Amino acid sequence: MLARALTGTGTRLTVIESADIGTVGVGEATIPPILDVLRFLGIDEADFVRHTQATYKLGIKFLDWKVVGHSYWHPFGAFGAPLNRRPFFHAWNRLRVAGHPLAFNDYSLCAALGDEVRFRFPEPAGDSAAVGLRYALHFDANLVAQYLRRYAEHLGVERIENTVLGATRLANGFIGALQFGDQSSLSADFYIDCSGFRGLLIEQVLGTGYLDWSTMLPCDRAVAFPTAPQVERPPYTQARARAAGWQWRIPLQHRFGNGYVYSSAYCSDEEARADLLATVAEAPVAEPRYLRFVTGRRRRYWNGNCVALGLASGFLEPLESTSIHLVTSGLNHLLEHFPDRDFDAGNIDSYNAELIAEAERVRDFIVLHYCLTERQDSELWRYCRTMALPDSLAERIDRYRGTGRVRPAAGELFTDLSWFYILDGMGVVPHGVDPMLGAVTDEQLKRFMAGVARANHLAMLTARPHDSYFGSRGGPAVAASRPT
Ligand SMILES: Cc1cc2nc3c(=O)[nH]c(=O)nc-3n(C[C@H](O)[C@H](O)[C@H](O)COP(=O)(O)OP(=O)(O)OC[C@H]3O[C@@H](n4cnc5c(N)ncnc54)[C@H](O)[C@@H]3O)c2cc1C
Numbered sequence: 513m514l515a516r517a518l519t520g521t522g523t524r525l526t527v528i529e530s531a532d533i534g535t536v537g538v539g540e541a542t543i544p545p546i547l548d549v550l551r552f553l554g555i556d557e558a559d560f561v562r563h564t565q566a567t568y569k570l571g572i573k574f575l576d577w578k579v580v581g582h583s584y585w586h587p588f589g590a591f592g593a594p595l596n597r598r599p600f601f602h603a604w605n606r607l608r609v610a611g612h613p614l615a616f617n618d619y620s621l622c623a624a625l626g627d628e629v630r631f632r633f634p635e636p637a638g639d640s641a642a643v644g645l646r647y648a649l650h651f652d653a654n655l656v657a658q659y660l661r662r663y664a665e666h667l668g669v670e671r672i673e674n675t676v677l678g679a680t681r682l683a684n685g686f687i688g689a690l691q692f693g694d695q696s697s698l699s700a701d702f703y704i705d706c707s708g709f710r711g712l713l714i715e716q717v718l719g720t721g722y723l724d725w726s727t728m729l730p731c732d733r734a735v736a737f738p739t740a741p742q743v744e745r746p747p748y749t750q751a752r753a754r755a756a757g758w759q760w761r762i763p764l765q766h767r768f769g770n771g772y773v774y775s776s777a778y779c780s781d782e783e784a785r786a787d788l789l790a791t792v793a794e795a796p797v798a799e800p801r802y803l804r805f806v807t808g809r810r811r812r813y814w815n816g817n818c819v820a821l822g823l824a825s826g827f828l829e830p831l832e833s834t835s836i837h838l839v840t841s842g843l844n845h846l847l848e849h850f851p852d853r854d855f856d857a858g859n860i861d862s863y864n865a866e867l868i869a870e871a872e873r874v875r876d877f878i879v880l881h882y883c884l885t886e887r888q889d890s891e892l893w894r895y896c897r898t899m900a901l902p903d904s905l906a907e908r909i910d911r912y913r914g915t916g917r918v919r920p921a922a923g924e925l926f927t928d929l930s931w932f933y934i935l936d937g938m939g940v941v942p943h944g945v946d947p948m949l950g951a952v953t954d955e956q957l958k959r960f961m962a963g964v965a966r967a968n969h970l971a972m973l974t975a976r977p978h979d980s981y982f983g984s985r986g987g988p989a990v991a992a993s994r995p996t
Contacts, residue, residue, distance in 0.1 A: 584937025590644025
């Protein structure tokens with residue numbers, strides 16, 4: 513992204529990667545803005561899907577989060593259509609409060625497609641319900657890294673394979689030069705620390721500090737293994753709550769990713785591995801991998817002449833597939849704040865304030881999934897029911913309970929609709945209904961909603977089995993093309 517945006521500015525970019533220290537190797541699920549990133553880069557989506565063994569993602573299906581046996585959707589895209597300029601979920605809530613039986617999938621095209629294991633592309637314009645459809649990708653993170661490496665090298669980014677041992681500091685505290693294991697060094701004006709959890713520059717060299725959020729996001733470990741591809745690859749990520757955390761299942765063209773994110777306070781590594789093996793029907797095709805993390809963020813993302821991106825900047829856990837998005841969002845913010853050699857302090861503060869606000873809002877959204885549980889069957893879930901919440905989150909839940917409204921700040925990643933999906937999915941029914949719908953009678957409302965359901969049904973008719981977009985059983989993908 514930097515190479516693309518900085519072309520012609522005289523900025524030289526060098527990437528340093530260590531052959532001895534691999535990448536974290538996970539990160540397979542994304543959210544819809546990933547498609548904006550591909551467009552920004554000028555990358556053809558069908559080519560990317562083919563080369564990264566990607567599948568389409570219409571949302572996340574959550575199982576067993578409220579109570580065991582219950583499920584709900586966080587679909588991408590529209591839910592119904594606005595009424596009286598109010599989001600459709602107010603109409604849904606009004607009839608819910610009045611006790612009318614309603615079927616969620618009648619109003620969510622993504623959820624309905626997902627449950628039928630079908631997919632279609634959105635319509636670019638017109639009356640079809642498919643105009644409001646949105647999707648993201650599941651992909652093989654290692655293949656994505658290779659793909660983007662080729663892309664960056666083509667744009668003139670230099671790549672050095674070496675291991676950084678440390679860095680010298682200038683009198684003003686800035687980083688002076690990187691020191692490599694082979695005694696060589698490299699000096700630059702500006703450093704981006706993408707070294708993963710270790711935070712090589714931002715923490716080990718600059719000692720920026722880390723804000724630990726594990727009291728509200730207690731999962732701190734994961735175990736993961738791939739299995740062979742299945743014939744039916746669902747067009748969604750599955751997130752099933754387990755005794756000490758939750759389990760993901762992500763379909764790719766050539767394999768399924770399976771992982772158990774858990775809290776070491778309530779489960780040992782061996783128990784987690786045994787639990788995952790016991791609940792995944794297929795045999796692993798590679799050894800299980802263990803990952804450790806502490807949920808939280810760096811106190812500052814930009815310190816002196818160093819910006820931390822990715823896991824070096826913090827980690828919120830993978831429940832809503834936000835981590836890769838936060839990398840690209842960080843890059844967009846960095847381009848808005850790209851420094852000259854003076855490193856204006858106000859510019860740096862502005863970058864930090866924007867990214868901290870973004871991370872805290874995403875944190876609240878992820879904590880929301882845990883704190884509304886009604887599960888009592890394990891220590892983790894009993895803890896989550898009563899854990900202390902950030903004021904910002906507690907206020908939002910109260911506001912929704914009272915008014916059915918969520919008022920996200922401008923530019924928040926998760927809109928009021930996303931908040932509704934989780935709040936509603938976890939069983940929160942507001943006390944009040946939106947008075948703006950007062951001009952519409954229940955009968956008119958029901959007719960309107962029947963029309964929405966019909967439009968969704970029509971849009972389903974041109975959907976195809978999700979598998980039909982790819983070659984069979986990990987074979988070469990059929991080029992998928994999206995209408996433009
Ligand atoms: C369990 C789990 C599941 C996840 N699932 C998702 C998901 O579904 N969706 C999502 O968006 N995100 C997910 N993530 C996060 C995602 O994996 C990361 O955000 C993404 O892979 C970026 O990682 P990174 O580049 O910051 O770090 P890494 O992948 O760790 O890369 C670090 C790089 O720094 C280099 N390096 C490190 N030290 C040195 C050194 N001393 N010298 C030279 N080079 C060095 C390494 O060679 C490597 O290239 C998940 C994370 C975890 C832990």
